[in-house]
Amino acid sequence: MLHLPLLMDTPVAELAFRTHCPYCAFQCGIRMDDTQNDDAAIVQGDPYFPVNNGQLCIKGWTSSALLKHPERLLHPLIRDSRKEPFREAGWDEALDRIAGAMIRTREQHGADANGVFGSGALTNEKTYLLGKFARLAMGTANIDYNGRYCMSSAAAGGNRAFGIDRGLPFPVEDIAKTGLAILVGSNCADTLPPIMQWFEKQKSNGGRLIVIDPRRTPTAKVADAHLATTPGSDLALANGLLYLAIEEGYLNREYISARTNGFEAVRATVLGYHPAHVERITGVSEAQLRLVVRWMAAAESCMILSGRGAEQHSKGADTCNAWINLALAFGLPGKPNSGWGCLTGQGNGQGGREHGQKADQLPGYRLIENPAHREAMAKFWNVPEQSLPRKGKSAFELLDSLGPLTPNPSPERGEGSSTGGIRTLLVMGSNVAVASPDMPRIAERLKSCDFLAVCDSFLSETANVADVVLPVYQWAEESGTMTNLEGRVIRRRRTARPPRGVRGDLDVIRGLAERLGCAEQFSFATTREVFDEFRAATAGAPADYSGITYEKIDAQDGVFWPCPSEEHEGTPRMFAERFHHSDGKAKFLPVEHREGGEKPCEAYPYFFTTGRYKEHYNSGVQTRRVEKLLATQPLPRLQLHPTVANRHSILSSSVVTLESRRGRAEFTVDISQDIRPDTLFAPFHWGGKGAANALTKGALDPTSRMPEFKLAAVRIASVGRGSEGGTE
Numbered sequence: 001m002l003h004l005p006l007l008m009d010t011p012v013a014e015l016a017f018r019t020h021c022p023y024c025a026f027q028c029g030i031r032m033d034d035t036q037n038d039d040a041a042i043v044q045g046d047p048y049f050p051v052n053n054g055q056l057c058i059k060g061w062t063s064s065a066l067l068k069h070p071e072r073l074l075h076p077l078i079r080d081s082r083k084e085p086f087r088e089a090g091w092d093e094a095l096d097r098i099a100g101a102m103i104r105t106r107e108q109h110g111a112d113a114n115g116v117f118g119s120g121a122l123t124n125e126k127t128y129l130l131g132k133f134a135r136l137a138m139g140t141a142n143i144d145y146n147g148r149y150c151m152s153s154a155a156a157g158g159n160r161a162f163g164i165d166r167g168l169p170f171p172v173e174d175i176a177k178t179g180l181a182i183l184v185g186s187n188c189a190d191t192l193p194p195i196m197q198w199f200e201k202q203k204s205n206g207g208r209l210i211v212i213d214p215r216r217t218p219t220a221k222v223a224d225a226h227l228a229t230t231p232g233s234d235l236a237l238a239n240g241l242l243y244l245a246i247e248e249g250y251l252n253r254e255y256i257s258a259r260t261n262g263f264e265a266v267r268a269t270v271l272g273y274h275p276a277h278v279e280r281i282t283g284v285s286e287a288q289l290r291l292v293v294r295w296m297a298a299a300e301s302c303m304i305l306s307g308r309g310a311e312q313h314s315k316g317a318d319t320c321n322a323w324i325n326l327a328l329a330f331g332l333p334g335k336p337n338s339g340w341g342c343l344t345g346q347g348n349g350q351g352g353r354e355h356g357q358k359a360d361q362l363p364g365y366r367l368i369e370n371p372a373h374r375e376a377m378a379k380f381w382n383v384p385e386q387s388l389p390r391k392g393k394s395a396f397e398l399l400d401s402l403g404p405l406t407p408n409p410s411p412e413r414g415e416g417s418s419t420g421g422i423r424t425l426l427v428m429g430s431n432v433a434v435a436s437p438d439m440p441r442i443a444e445r446l447k448s449c450d451f452l453a454v455c456d457s458f459l460s461e462t463a464n465v466a467d468v469v470l471p472v473y474q475w476a477e478e479s480g481t482m483t484n485l486e487g488r489v490i491r492r493r494r495t496a497r498p499p500r501g502v503r504g505d506l507d508v509i510r511g512l513a514e515r516l517g518c519a520e521q522f523s524f525a526t527t528r529e530v531f532d533e534f535r536a537a538t539a540g541a542p543a544d545y546s547g548i549t550y551e552k553i554d555a556q557d558g559v560f561w562p563c564p565s566e567e568h569e570g571t572p573r574m575f576a577e578r579f580h581h582s583d584g585k586a587k588f589l590p591v592e593h594r595e596g597g598e599k600p601c602e603a604y605p606y607f608f609t610t611g612r613y614k615e616h617y618n619s620g621v622q623t624r625r626v627e628k629l630l631a632t633q634p635l636p637r638l639q640l641h642p643t644v645a646n647r648h649s650i651l652s653s654s655v656v657t658l659e660s661r662r663g664r665a666e667f668t669v670d671i672s673q674d675i676r677p678d679t680l681f682a683p684f685h686w687g688g689k690g691a692a693n694a695l696t697k698g699a700l701d702p703t704s705r706m707p708e709f710k711l712a713a714v715r716i717a718s719v720g721r722g723s724e725g726g727t728e
């Protein structure tokens, strides 16, 4: 059988010089030279890219180490049963096998028994094509992605309040000009270090910084004030601040009346958040609360920036709305150098949530349950509207549904409920076995599905339990567009030649679509043709990219969406005149504090919270393979307060085993005054014995379906002498 020819990308003789870092949403500009020999390409910060201005963090500096890494997968891997080892196979055999499993599943169990799990690391083009593949070629509703674990609560909060979700509605350069920056649950000094240049400029311009975090992080250490909140209390804190803003007469009444709806309901709600009550919930004193609102009132401009610490909770979306309420009450959104925004985490976390790999979305941030949006995409794809699947399961629920359909009445699910139902899963660019909460449960689920296919460059923990693994291009070997945390669409340019034997994710999607009988709808000749279809698909949608071209991106160092025509320059700053609800106004939303999915008790007396090291990225598939990063940060450490150490006779060399109701994990300890005595912290970059996500719970936010990564109840099960060895 003849197959579609592979996509044409940049010819090797014309490799580019400027591209962007593969990791986080700051998408630092880098310059790199490919090398003909076995050495890693030389990476430098791009001094002309106006976001990082030549700065990189250690992950960016070392990013090329993975391109010619000895563990790189260079052939598709196949096995006939999961008890057997993998064997190398050709591409046709591997793709035939995956497509065969999808067809079998569809025939035996229905289209929705096939699932797709994407990633916030995929380019916009891949995001678009993966969504089109799921809806048109597979006909399944069940596609979601790991951005659900990352930015979904901020997105839900922004959509509810402003009618649109763009993480930062202003460029990062505005941080330097703001009078007061409030970081809620973000340790950006570790997670996106080059952003600190903008806070340093802000400080030298006379601005102030407040950091809200249960830990005294490197970011908190450079702040003018640090509020060490109880984990899971950020919503109550915001409501308490609004209570004081009302009491002290700091409201911007003109703005509230002209530009917003719904303030009275919020006012009635926050009147229950007296400082003494808020202090009991948050651990923040009345004096500190008053200081914050006074600084907010005194500042000429003020921005509130939200991070995963505030968002990865079972009330993350409401927490975002509580902070947006406070911002609206002070008249900040739309005012110069002011507003509320989210510091997106993953490389294409923003674009990844806009173009159709999310269970409830179609390209351009259209909603799959909105009749007009369904009609628009059906027309664009030239298919009947009724043929488009409806909303599918969110990321954790999708993984938790792997396996045969089984009746399972449980306290969590209720009478008459069942588990399972998704029999075949395709994972693209995500290490779900380590990145998901309640890892032991997800590990069982992965084992119980009929067929698992994974696209990755390395044998990740997820690939290791798959039936077929496809080796794919890395960032420097492919072209495409990404959307950074500012909503700036940039070009990922091919700067390195891919090794023989690997293919791009776009080719994987096309090869599978062809085998499912949909070659015509995926018959692109070049990566640029995919880009052109993708941007045309967004015309008239909330996230309108239709006017963005490669040439404009090159000329402007990126284009901010919305950009509805080729004559339009893009939109760096939003909300100056109107919000995106039909009446142009922003919405206040009354939200109440509530307990998390779990709280400390006699049996599990400590809060457990997770986060990132500056040397590692997400589930660590890449960074745990970079020698320099591993040498600097070789293993996950448990940060705990000296009072906890004394109570349990823990020494700095001890190895501590933690237990939650779901699992156990083992860490070498780091005794520190920089954390609350009721809270323990560990990074989530590792699997195996040191897996923080073995402890976390899949309690979901009812709106965003974000799992509660930042709050679990744990106990110290045992204390042993340390070996300082690895934990994988």
Ligand code: SF4
Residues within 6 Å of the ligand: 021, 022, 023, 024, 025, 026, 027, 028, 052, 055, 056, 057, 058, 059, 060, 061, 191, 192, 193, 194
């Ligand atoms: Fe920049 Fe993020 Fe890459 Fe670090 S990981 S170099 S902050 S894009």
